[in-house]
Amino acid sequence: MIRLHEVTTVEREVGECFRYLADFSTAEQWDPGVYRAEKRTPGPPAPGTKFALTLSAGGRRIPMTYQLEELVPNELIALTGDGEGFSARDRITLESPFPGRTRIAYEAVLAFSGAAGRAEPLFRPWLKGVGRKAVEGMTRALTLGTAPSRGPLDNLGHRLVLPAAWSFTERGYLAMPDKGLSEFIDDRIWVITGPTSGLGLATGCLLARLGARLLLVGRGGDRLREAAATIDAFSGCGRERIQCFEAELSLARECRRVAAEIAAAQPAIDGLVNNAGALFAERGETEEGHERALAINLVAPWVLTRELLPAMRRRGARVINVVSGGMYLQPLRLDDMQFRVGRYDGSVAYARAKRALVAVTEHWAETTPDVDFYSMHPGWAATPGVARSLPAFDRRMRRWLRDSRMGADTIAWLATTAALAGHSGEFWFDRKPRPTAVVPGTAVDARQRAELVTWLEAAQARAS
Numbered sequence: 001m002i003r004l005h006e007v008t009t010v011e012r013e014v015g016e017c018f019r020y021l022a023d024f025s026t027a028e029q030w031d032p033g034v035y036r037a038e039k040r041t042p043g044p045p046a047p048g049t050k051f052a053l054t055l056s057a058g059g060r061r062i063p064m065t066y067q068l069e070e071l072v073p074n075e076l077i078a079l080t081g082d083g084e085g086f087s088a089r090d091r092i093t094l095e096s097p098f099p100g101r102t103r104i105a106y107e108a109v110l111a112f113s114g115a116a117g118r119a120e121p122l123f124r125p126w127l128k129g130v131g132r133k134a135v136e137g138m139t140r141a142l143t144l145g146t147a148p149s150r151g152p153l154d155n156l157g158h159r160l161v162l163p164a165a166w167s168f169t170e171r172g173y174l175a176m177p178d179k180g181l182s183e184f185i186d187d188r189i190w191v192i193t194g195p196t197s198g199l200g201l202a203t204g205c206l207l208a209r210l211g212a213r214l215l216l217v218g219r220g221g222d223r224l225r226e227a228a229a230t231i232d233a234f235s236g237c238g239r240e241r242i243q244c245f246e247a248e249l250s251l252a253r254e255c256r257r258v259a260a261e262i263a264a265a266q267p268a269i270d271g272l273v274n275n276a277g278a279l280f281a282e283r284g285e286t287e288e289g290h291e292r293a294l295a296i297n298l299v300a301p302w303v304l305t306r307e308l309l310p311a312m313r314r315r316g317a318r319v320i321n322v323v324s325g326g327m328y329l330q331p332l333r334l335d336d337m338q339f340r341v342g343r344y345d346g347s348v349a350y351a352r353a354k355r356a357l358v359a360v361t362e363h364w365a366e367t368t369p370d371v372d373f374y375s376m377h378p379g380w381a382a383t384p385g386v387a388r389s390l391p392a393f394d395r396r397m398r399r400w401l402r403d404s405r406m407g408a409d410t411i412a413w414l415a416t417t418a419a420l421a422g423h424s425g426e427f428w429f430d431r432k433p434r435p436t437a438v439v440p441g442t443a444v445d446a447r448q449r450a451e452l453v454t455w456l457e458a459a460q461a462r463a464s
């Protein structure tokens, strides 16, 4: 039997620490020994709630289940765990010496049987190290972030596109030192487009767990309701905190209609995640005459944002535009916005539209100082969208790809991190601002940005 005992003190209210840790699936954010953790029982954590963990040890993935045994608000979280040949009893004890500070004691008693039991003395020191790193991670996850910085190595990494591409895989995410998402945004109202699968769904789950109310905008009433149920089960937020709005977002007039519906239902919103996006193998046009990739990846976020801005005048309101690292390879093509010239290439059309959305993000940041705007790249994540639109890439790369939650991490982090003053307009990847152009000839200057905005204004006017 091995007993691990570590103590830490964090500058947070005890209620927030308890709330974060009681959902033990957050262990994937603070315990480096946990590769993945899922809450298997829908609803808020309570005695009996089960969690499935995948531990990461010596390059091996080891499954384990945990069950919450006891929860005493702001005082105790007790769990039992089982894996093949071992079991665990974990107790997280909290106390608050004074408001704003919490002392956390983490005790784990591990028992081994069979071959693992015989080898126990060999891995005892290693396990002690694992326990210490878990509590260090817990401390970081519960420490409120300071303003992020862009180091010279980060810039260099992005200037060399190949190493940056490596960091787009799961490895890049796993190498991030801080993965905690513990800044609660209780009752803030966030609009998420494309929440029915992939990154949008994962974003909804993460934001709802942090207390947000959600307005989901997408296609198909049943699929939206399914997404709402998934988010509720994941977060325990309560289904009544999620509203669904149906819209075919590749049509500007639908974007306007749904924006008006949202503003009527919620006159003050705190944020918008323009996540819905798609890549098409063949060129096609919407009934409004826009090339399809341009319509969903650029015109839709433009129109939705523009229409929702009047409802976003609350202090600290944010817009997050989900773009793609693919834009690094493409310039803005103001001369051929609809991709009429040359042979159509879906990846190029998609990347051009995302490049334009990055430029539009910078434009809004300059012209709308009372709202913060960010564009972000999620890395390469295995989502239904990637499997459908890039099947060969998906097959070849699948074992290296992030999962949706890893891809959504920076979206949730941008939506919840308070200390982002002065960063409006920037492009983010893995919680750091990055350069927007690394390939010669792809940077967008102020004149091109202005022309792009004129083009978008005209496109919007035509659709009204």
Ligand SMILES: NC(=O)c1ccc[n+]([C@@H]2O[C@H](COP(=O)([O-])OP(=O)(O)OC[C@H]3O[C@@H](n4cnc5c(N)ncnc54)[C@H](OP(=O)(O)O)[C@@H]3O)[C@@H](O)[C@H]2O)c1
Residues within 6 Å of the ligand: 193, 194, 195, 196, 197, 198, 199, 200, 217, 218, 219, 220, 247, 248, 249, 250, 251, 274, 275, 276, 277, 278, 296, 322, 323, 324, 325, 377, 378, 379, 380, 381, 382, 383, 384, 385, 386, 407
């Ligand atoms: N996964 C990656 O590796 C990756 C990398 C870089 C950037 N991104 C970006 O991340 C975002 C999410 O992508 P994903 O990988 O999560 O893809 P996904 O699984 O296909 O999800 C895309 C979401 O957008 C919705 N959507 C697409 N077209 C729509 C339309 N015309 N009207 C309304 N909703 C529409 C989809 O709804 P339907 O199911 O109804 O189509 C779905 O909910 C996209 O902007 C994508 O460009 C992803």
